[in-house]
Amino acid sequence: MQMQSQKSLFSWYNELMQLLFPQRNCLLCGEAIEDAGICDDCDHKRRLLLSCSVCATFVDQNEADKLCDNCLAHRRHFKMARAALPYRQLRQQILDFKYQQQTYYKRPFAALLEAAYRQHYQGIAFDAIVPLPITPLRLQERGFNQSELVTGVLARELAIKHQPQLLRRIKDTPPLHSVDCQQRRVLLKGAFLADKAVQSKTVLLVDDIFTTGATSDEASKQLLAAGAEAVYVLTICSSEQL
Ligand SMILES: [Zn+2]
Ligand SMILES: [Zn+2]
Secondary structure, eight states: OHHHHHHHHHHHHHHHHHHHSOOOBOTTTOOBOSSSSOOHHHHHHHHTOEEOSSSSOEEOGGGTTSOOHHHHHSOOSSSEEEEEEEHHHHHHHHHHHHHSOOGGGHHHHHHHHHHHHHHHTTTOOOOEEEEOOOOHHHHHHHSSOHHHHHHHHHHHHHTOOBOGGGEEEOSOOOOOTTSOHHHHHHHTTTOEEEOGGGTTOEEEEEEEEESSSHHHHHHHHHHHHTTOSEEEEEEEEEOEEO
């Protein structure tokens, strides 16, 4: 209990510092910038990154506009998945955000998501932004879903309805980083429950990391089963197949 209140005090302090002295440095190179996120030079390089034709996995030039190994093995339920940056470029920031409760990252991360959204999804009429829900156990431990902090900012910036209530995580799963795509799919069965209010909606499903895509694909499957029109996935970062 003591630990918990110290943590939230720390988080609250960071929030206050962010309000008083907003972080205005590029997340990647540290250059001073006007808005939260990354500088123009880093964004220019970011825009040149190539992905699998369906999912958010970054690939090299020879593999661009083709299917990655995971997409070749399984047809995806989401229409498309895109990420802002490779995980290795943001590893520390993501870890600080997820496990050190450094919630002030929500603005720079939302800015990154917005840049990737404008690059890949501009012109699609989204009805709802839904953050990928965390497991009930983790929600109990942390008290909040950190993705939801980012999607709250993103939804305001893009003027799309923020609707976290459309998807719930009803089952805890063991940590998934050490298992392959096929095992993940098995472990994730029954993990999500979508609300029928998602009927006929085009959903932007947002998560922090896209690894094999098994988690966002299972969530997409449930949203579609509940009547969603289409699901697109957007993440802060993703893995690479190089
Ligand atoms: Zn930069
Ligand atoms: Zn793929």
